[in-house]
Amino acid sequence: MDPIGFSSHDHAGCIAGNLARIEARCKQAKLQLTPVRRRVLEILLQDHRALGAYDILDRLRDEGLGSQPPVAYRALDFLVKHGFAHKIERMNAFVACAHPGEDHAPAFLICRKCDMVVEAQTEPARGQLGSSAKLAGFLIERAVVEAEGVCLNCAEGPQS
Amino acid sequence: MDPIGFSSHDHAGCIAGNLARIEARCKQAKLQLTPVRRRVLEILLQDHRALGAYDILDRLRDEGLGSQPPVAYRALDFLVKHGFAHKIERMNAFVACAHPGEDHAPAFLICRKCDMVVEAQTEPARGQLGSSAKLAGFLIERAVVEAEGVCLNCAEGPQS
DNA sequence: ATGCATTTGTTATATCATAACGTTAATCGT
DNA sequence: ACGATTAACGTTATGATATAACAAATGCAT
Numbered sequence: 446m447d448p449i450g451f452s453s454h455d456h457a458g459c460i461a462g463n464l465a466r467i468e469a470r471c472k473q474a475k476l477q478l479t480p481v482r483r484r485v486l487e488i489l490l491q492d493h494r495a496l497g498a499y500d501i502l503d504r505l506r507d508e509g510l511g512s513q514p515p516v517a518y519r520a521l522d523f524l525v526k527h528g529f530a531h532k533i534e535r536m537n538a539f540v541a542c543a544h545p546g547e548d549h550a551p552a553f554l555i556c557r558k559c560d561m562v563v564e565a566q567t568e569p570a571r572g573q574l575g576s577s578a579k580l581a582g583f584l585i586e587r588a589v590v591e592a593e594g595v596c597l598n599c600a601e602g603p604q605s
Numbered sequence: 606m607d608p609i610g611f612s613s614h615d616h617a618g619c620i621a622g623n624l625a626r627i628e629a630r631c632k633q634a635k636l637q638l639t640p641v642r643r644r645v646l647e648i649l650l651q652d653h654r655a656l657g658a659y660d661i662l663d664r665l666r667d668e669g670l671g672s673q674p675p676v677a678y679r680a681l682d683f684l685v686k687h688g689f690a691h692k693i694e695r696m697n698a699f700v701a702c703a704h705p706g707e708d709h710a711p712a713f714l715i716c717r718k719c720d721m722v723v724e725a726q727t728e729p730a731r732g733q734l735g736s737s738a739k740l741a742g743f744l745i746e747r748a749v750v751e752a753e754g755v756c757l758n759c760a761e762g763p764q765s
Numbered sequence: 766a767t768g769c770a771t772t773t774g775t776t777a778t779a780t781c782a783t784a785a786c787g788t789t790a791a792t793c794g795t
Numbered sequence: 796a797c798g799a800t801t802a803a804c805g806t807t808a809t810g811a812t813a814t815a816a817c818a819a820a821t822g823c824a825t
Contacts, residue, residue, distance in 0.1 A: 534694040535749050552734050554743045565737035572732045574712050577725035582757030583714045589695050589751040597742030
């Protein structure tokens with residue numbers, strides 16, 4: 446619930462707030478938010494869009510922060526592992542988490558026109574899928590939920 | 606609903622039945638179920654597991670049906686496009702459709718121990734995700750729903 | 766049989782991701 | 796503070812997944 450992102454919002458504040466919250470959590474959990482990791486997080490927060498690892502790597506390279514794929518992938522692995530970012534499987538791309546810190550099972554709404562990604566919440570073990578799983582005796586541990594469609598802005602916009 | 610696959614079933618009949626149904630549908634829709642396409646479909650039906658494009662290509666190569674990646678990818682594209690198979694995005698792999706012909710929005714239960722894949726049904730525009738989408742003014746066109754966990758057989762089995 | 770669309774075979778290359786390993790830097794117990 | 800241990804980084808190389816492009820073959824309607 447409480448999707449944000451397709452409607453305009455205080456983006457600078459959104460970035461700063463998320464960064465601050467994540468910094469605090471890293472400090473508390475004794476996680477090293479190193480320069481590369483921090484920069485990758487900033488890059489992801491900049492957009493509410495999914496970026497490929499090589500897009501991120503290009504930006505890092507421009508800034509002299511690293512030039513080889515493992516640099517980007519390692520930073521992304523760190524962010525994903527600790528819930529500060531998510532991978533969009535459909536796109537082989539990554540987004541900053543919209544609810545960092547909170548324990549959550551993310552679901553995504555991906556606009557096929559503007560590529561904006563909004564993070565929503567689900568409880569994968571419940572609902573229709575949960576019923577199917579229960580019937581089959583299947584224990585759901587986590588779920589990838591990625592909906593593709595058209596966002597409000599793009600639906601209203603001029604280009605159909 | 607009506608998940609099948611983790612419990613034992615008449616597998617030979619399951620393959621033959623699906624093949625026959627798909628052949629009929631191709632005939633009716635004037636789709637060319639060429640030798641390569643048909644063989645790829647058979648390979649997928651053989652397992653209720655997801656196979657990578659290159660796994661399939663290896664088998665085709667052994668049988669003299671094609672040796673270069675586009676051969677496998679084109680056959681898979683055909684099968685996916687017409688709903689005879691699905692791609693599991695999490696795994697970059699493909700499974701035969703369990704409900705060919707029927708108009709459906711597939712969801713998958715993937716066992717992380719035995720790699721078995723069961724296809725269930727969802728209505729992506731409804732339920733929790735649908736509510737989020739409605740709130741955000743987002744129009745869902747299709748959704749990737751892939752749950753990972755442990756199937757009944759593996760949960761009962763000896764290895765934890 | 767002819768013409769058009771679809772499929773195939775093949776080469777080449779794009780894109781996404783990780784293994785491996787030596788070096789540097791942070792952390793921790795003493 | 797010191798050395799031991801663990802974590803992160805830089806780099807090279809390679810693996811895995813996927814598609815572009817184009818020529819040759821095939822199917823199919825007229």
